Amino acid sequence: MIPELGQLALILALLMATLQCVLPLLGAWRGNATLMAVARPAAAGQAVFVALAFGVLAYAFLSFDFSVAYVADNANLALPWYYRFVAVWGAHEGSLLLWILLLNVWTVAFAAFSRHLPEPFAARALGVLGFISVGFLLFILLTSNPFTRLLPMPADGADLNPLLQDPGMISHPPMLYMGYVGFSIAFAIAIASLLGGEMDNAWVRWARPWTNVAWGFLTLGIVVGSWWAYAELGWGGWWFWDPVENASFMPWLVGAALIHAQAVTEKRGTLRAWTLLLAIFAFALSLLGTFLVRSGVLTSVHAFASDPRRGIFILGFLTAVVGGSLLIYSLRAPKVAAGKAFATLSRETLILVANLMFAACAAMVLLGTLYPLIGDALGLGRISVGPPYFGFLFMLLMAPALFLLPFGPFARWGRADAGELGRVLRIVALAAAVLGGTLGFLAWRGSHEFRALLGAVATVWVLSGVVLYARKRWHEAPAGRRYPAELAGMLLAHTGVGVFLAGALLTTALSVERDVRLAPGESVRVGAYDFRFDGVQEIKGPNWLAQQGTVSVFDHGAPVTVLHPQKRTYTRGQVQTEAAIRPGAVRDLYVALGEPLGSGGAWALRVYDKPFVRWIWSGGLLMMLGGFLAAADRRFRAQRAPQPAPAVTSAPAESAA
Amino acid sequence: MSRALPLAIFLALVGLFGFGIWWNAHHDPREVPSPLIGKPAPAFDLPVLGDPAQRVSKASMLGKPYLLNVFASWCFACRDEHPVLMAEAQRLGVALVGYNYKDEPADAQRWLAQFGNPYGLVIADRDGRTAIDFGVYGAPETFLIDAQGVIRYKRIGALTPQVIAEQIEPRVRALAGGAP
Numbered sequence: 061m062i063p064e065l066g067q068l069a070l071i072l073a074l075l076m077a078t079l080q081c082v083l084p085l086l087g088a089w090r091g092n093a094t095l096m097a098v099a100r101p102a103a104a105g106q107a108v109f110v111a112l113a114f115g116v117l118a119y120a121f122l123s124f125d126f127s128v129a130y131v132a133d134n135a136n137l138a139l140p141w142y143y144r145f146v147a148v149w150g151a152h153e154g155s156l157l158l159w160i161l162l163l164n165v166w167t168v169a170f171a172a173f174s175r176h177l178p179e180p181f182a183a184r185a186l187g188v189l190g191f192i193s194v195g196f197l198l199f200i201l202l203t204s205n206p207f208t209r210l211l212p213m214p215a216d217g218a219d220l221n222p223l224l225q226d227p228g229m230i231s232h233p234p235m236l237y238m239g240y241v242g243f244s245i246a247f248a249i250a251i252a253s254l255l256g257g258e259m260d261n262a263w264v265r266w267a268r269p270w271t272n273v274a275w276g277f278l279t280l281g282i283v284v285g286s287w288w289a290y291a292e293l294g295w296g297g298w299w300f301w302d303p304v305e306n307a308s309f310m311p312w313l314v315g316a317a318l319i320h321a322q323a324v325t326e327k328r329g330t331l332r333a334w335t336l337l338l339a340i341f342a343f344a345l346s347l348l349g350t351f352l353v354r355s356g357v358l359t360s361v362h363a364f365a366s367d368p369r370r371g372i373f374i375l376g377f378l379t380a381v382v383g384g385s386l387l388i389y390s391l392r393a394p395k396v397a398a399g400k401a402f403a404t405l406s407r408e409t410l411i412l413v414a415n416l417m418f419a420a421c422a423a424m425v426l427l428g429t430l431y432p433l434i435g436d437a438l439g440l441g442r443i444s445v446g447p448p449y450f451g452f453l454f455m456l457l458m459a460p461a462l463f464l465l466p467f468g469p470f471a472r473w474g475r476a477d478a479g480e481l482g483r484v485l486r487i488v489a490l491a492a493a494v495l496g497g498t499l500g501f502l503a504w505r506g507s508h509e510f511r512a513l514l515g516a517v518a519t520v521w522v523l524s525g526v527v528l529y530a531r532k533r534w535h536e537a538p539a540g541r542r543y544p545a546e547l548a549g550m551l552l553a554h555t556g557v558g559v560f561l562a563g564a565l566l567t568t569a570l571s572v573e574r575d576v577r578l579a580p581g582e583s584v585r586v587g588a589y590d591f592r593f594d595g596v597q598e599i600k601g602p603n604w605l606a607q608q609g610t611v612s613v614f615d616h617g618a619p620v621t622v623l624h625p626q627k628r629t630y631t632r633g634q635v636q637t638e639a640a641i642r643p644g645a646v647r648d649l650y651v652a653l654g655e656p657l658g659s660g661g662a663w664a665l666r667v668y669d670k671p672f673v674r675w676i677w678s679g680g681l682l683m684m685l686g687g688f689l690a691a692a693d694r695r696f697r698a699q700r701a702p703q704p705a706p707a708v709t710s711a712p713a714e715s716a717a
Numbered sequence: 718m719s720r721a722l723p724l725a726i727f728l729a730l731v732g733l734f735g736f737g738i739w740w741n742a743h744h745d746p747r748e749v750p751s752p753l754i755g756k757p758a759p760a761f762d763l764p765v766l767g768d769p770a771q772r773v774s775k776a777s778m779l780g781k782p783y784l785l786n787v788f789a790s791w792c793f794a795c796r797d798e799h800p801v802l803m804a805e806a807q808r809l810g811v812a813l814v815g816y817n818y819k820d821e822p823a824d825a826q827r828w829l830a831q832f833g834n835p836y837g838l839v840i841a842d843r844d845g846r847t848a849i850d851f852g853v854y855g856a857p858e859t860f861l862i863d864a865q866g867v868i869r870y871k872r873i874g875a876l877t878p879q880v881i882a883e884q885i886e887p888r889v890r891a892l893a894g895g896a897p
Contacts, residue, residue: 337723344727351734371738379731386724393720433737655793658827 063207066116069109074197076106081190084183096183100171107164114161127213130206136217138603138631147220153206160196162241184252195377203370222636228288239278240346245270247343250336254392264326269691275315276687283680296668301450306429307349310422314342317418320411329399344382407471414461421457466525488524496520515565522558546693553686560679566672579662587669590614604628611651627653647671753868759850766839773840782892783812785860789820790828792856798875806835811889815839
């Protein structure tokens, strides 16, 4: 009975979403305040019903209700309660429900914090959000119902994919979806401004904190995903340019560009059309990610089971949302250049160049991801491109943006002071050459990898620019107003870029990876460390049995740590490798169990020395914090328009006419 | 016009995705067409695993059809495939020849000793040079070669009882029926 309540709640949510979409848009068009006022209650009602449906599904998992097909497919009696809860979004249907739940969280937040906006504007934005809800709720109800019953009811269920039975999986999808879905607010605001023909740029200021927070969550989601792949997949890699990873990376790139473009439009009024387009693209790419993962158009290691009906539905929905918004854009986008003029050497130009690089990079990732499909379409056969393509082009396209990064904050709006930029260039170049060169040489000597040198130089280049600007503010701004949240967020995020660069390039250059056969008592030297294999024992977990190895690590004879890599066999027979990792600020030591070899207790082991790998994720976390911090700036807090009679109050008059 | 450009590009993408859905509904993505099907197998001359003095060539295999199964001791998927071969080898109705790919002979022999040897004959391509002529992507892969030395079928990835029953056995029967 209870699962049917979930089904019913979804249907009621769909009705609410339809109201939230149609009536406020109609009201804003006709200037009818009563219809516009429906937006907020409808959004709240929808959120209640979606939360109820989510709660019902969670309850079905926690109470082992195997009569629900989705529960029987993804959980069993031996699965601990926290993984049963995670299993709610462990497969296609439930993850869609999570998507729609988070969309409702964002919508309710926007409804609550948009009371200072002109009523027609908020009504249009909420109407657009309602449209997105309608699409996803229909998708769930028509093609992917999580409450479908299974008859007869099995005594026990299958198992949650063991890859997903990991703490990283508890937070990865919610964070990632918070980011994806969060771009819907910037999108809805952009469409509302296009529909309303807003001529001033106030809407950009309203959109900025939402964009920053969504981007921060997306960053966190990607970081957690990367860390999870590193710890759980047992390959020791942190990024694979897999289609599904790319699907999250493209909105991230466009989102980063959007954050910068919005700053330009808000402060100077320029680049309006570009900012609108980026807001549409950021959300379009989030939807595209959902499409690519679920439609089966691309085959990927972690694609959800594909079903052509689902593919056709999402494609239709994608066409409606993105095609519709691009059509509105082509009809309504500002046709005349507006805002203040800027010189060739100005902050606007630097941001625009970086923006184009981000956009080109997103296009490059999209092209690479779709390559197999393009190959089929043109009859060239199945071609796919891999990490060499992505890695090389990514570095190439990002290099100009990184080169400009130290100068951005120094360049003034409108016209930059060439003398000051020259001074910054000299200091940054000197620091990068001397400090970066020295550190890079030390790293290079051990590995003879040019990327080690490059990593150190690039990191010092970026970080010295950040330090230089922080110092300038310290000397020039009055105490207490030196680092407002927006500026501090920018510095933090740029620091994150530097830290990430060090991590990514040094890890790639300096990692030592060995696949070895070790009998108990034998040792192998990897990097500066000796790893001694002390044999394998059997241990038992809640729903798995494992072969657990013991590996003692020594640094020139001194014991460092003891690692316990496992090879688990889950109740349903799936085998899963659990790597053992000794984390550290400057290096991770990483051991994974391969296969037993022969009868003498020998095993194949993968032993890695991964210097600076944590810096990759630390850099990402700093970028995330920067995004959150900037969003908290006082300038973005709700403030009622001071003028007594804004143009929007003429709405009732219009409806009377 | 330039304001409509994003829309035009997007619609082109939609066309591509629509094609992708249609294509995937009509093709098995695991089936990568091999240009070698229907063509004579490339000439090869490789040593027998564990007995390098004895060599096997394409010419010496002519006259009877055989199933050439590419495997390696380093290949995880081959371990999944192995029990299927052990169970099905007898009733294939055709000789099963192992093609040990880029492997240390000692590792391969230990692997076969541990898990069993379903092959009537195993040839070793230690540096993988000949595998390039066969267009081998990776292990496991399987080729059905007829009595005239022509490749009739190729499977990329592990064989399953279903693939053997639906893809290989009908072809083997057809070959046997066609023979005098």
